[in-house]
Amino acid sequence: MPELPEVETTCRGIAPHIKNNTITSIIVRNRKLRWPIPAGLNTKLKNKKIISVTRRAKYLLIKTEVGTLIIHLGMSGSLRILPTTEAVEKHDHFEIQFKDGICLRLRDPRRFGSVLWTKDNPLKHKLLINLGPEPLDKEFNAELLFEKSRKRKTTIKQFIMDAKIVVGVGNIYASEALFLSSIHPKRLAGKLSKAQSLSLTKAIKKILKQAIKQGGTTLKDFTSSDGKPGYFSQKLKVYNRADESCLTCKKPIKQITLGQRSTFYCSSCQK
DNA sequence: CAGCGCCCCTGCCCGC
DNA sequence: TGCGGGCAGGGGCGCT
Numbered sequence: 001m002p003e004l005p006e007v008e009t010t011c012r013g014i015a016p017h018i019k020n021n022t023i024t025s026i027i028v029r030n031r032k033l034r035w036p037i038p039a040g041l042n043t044k045l046k047n048k049k050i051i052s053v054t055r056r057a058k059y060l061l062i063k064t065e066v067g068t069l070i071i072h073l074g075m076s077g078s079l080r081i082l083p084t085t086e087a088v089e090k091h092d093h094f095e096i097q098f099k100d101g102i103c104l105r106l107r108d109p110r111r112f113g114s115v116l117w118t119k120d121n122p123l124k125h126k127l128l129i130n131l132g133p134e135p136l137d138k139e140f141n142a143e144l145l146f147e148k149s150r151k152r153k154t155t156i157k158q159f160i161m162d163a164k165i166v167v168g169v170g171n172i173y174a175s176e177a178l179f180l181s182s183i184h185p186k187r188l189a190g191k192l193s194k195a196q197s198l199s200l201t202k203a204i205k206k207i208l209k210q211a212i213k214q215g216g217t218t219l220k221d222f223t224s225s226d227g228k229p230g231y232f233s234q235k236l237k238v239y240n241r242a243d244e245s246c247l248t249c250k251k252p253i254k255q256i257t258l259g260q261r262s263t264f265y266c267s268s269c270q271k
Numbered sequence: 272c273a274g275c276g277c278c279c280c281t282g283c284c285c286g287c
Numbered sequence: 288t289g290c291g292g293g294c295a296g297g298g299g300c301g302c303t
Contacts, residue, residue: 002296002297003296003297006296034279034280034297034298034299058297058298072297072298073296073297074279074280074296074297074298075280075295075296075297075298076280076281076282076295076296091281108280109280109281109282110279110280110281110282110295110297111279111280111281112279112280112297112298113297127298127299152273152274153273153274154273154274154275158274161297163298170296170297171295171296171297172296173296239296259274259275259276260276260277261295261296261297262294262295
């Protein structure tokens with residue numbers, strides 16, 4: 001489900017409610033997520049304050065007085081702010097309850113998400129330390145994309161989805177950015193020209209910014225922290241549009257599989 | 272290291 | 288209406 005814009009939307013949505021708020025209780029209903037939710041969180045976090053809520057790649061970082069919760073939403077996770085009294089449903093696995101009667105509740109049917117804990121700098125965590133630059137940072141630019149792609153034999157689509165190169169480009173936005181920059185998803189990364197590196201870098205930034213502005217993309221089940229869907233799905237030009245006509249040239253959009261992921265493109269517009 | 276498959280899990284949609 | 292197959296927005300891991 002969530003790609004970077006959805007995680008960013010969630011981050012912005014929950015922060016005002018929980019920042020400076022005091023935790024009264026941590027509830028773990030099912031600790032079997034991708035990794036087990038660590039034991040002892042309730043003891044550690046009771047009566048502690050939230051200092052900040054930030055994002056790195058698709059990880060949400062909830063910093064408290066005593067350490068940081070690192071939350072990943074996987075494919076089907078969502079976080080919502082609710083009154084603590086709100087009825088719990090089947091896949092509501094984890095929640096943080098606060099002094100003022102609200103809670104932050106994690107729902108994740110597929111359980112590919114995770115809730116991790118660290119006392120140290122979360123950016124030094126094993127899962128975060130080797131991540132590439134944020135796509136919207138200046139550090140991610142045409143020169144970096146060009147240099148890193150030299151001699152790489154993987155397809156450009158898999159390359160831009162590699163978190164060591166740049167984080168946050170998921171399966172929807174990879175297809176969209178390649179369409180916007182007129183690059184065929186199967187083009188070998190090592191064969192990208194300098195001009196293409198520039199247009200692709202720009203396209204990735206543009207697409208992600210637009211999607212954040214729209215509150216993310218809702219295909220099936222994404223809801224932001226207030227339960228509303230994202231509206232970017234209405235702007236998708238190729239993703240999920242197999243056999244429909246290209247919005248530029250009217251030829252049918254093609255669907256292929258790359259790295260076990262569905263990939264959509266226009267064979268006439270993308271070279 | 273780079274480049275691959277695999278796999279974790281539930282739900283939903285489609286065709287029969 | 289029921290059931291099996293395929294597919295889904297992620298990403299770490301283990302193998303070659």
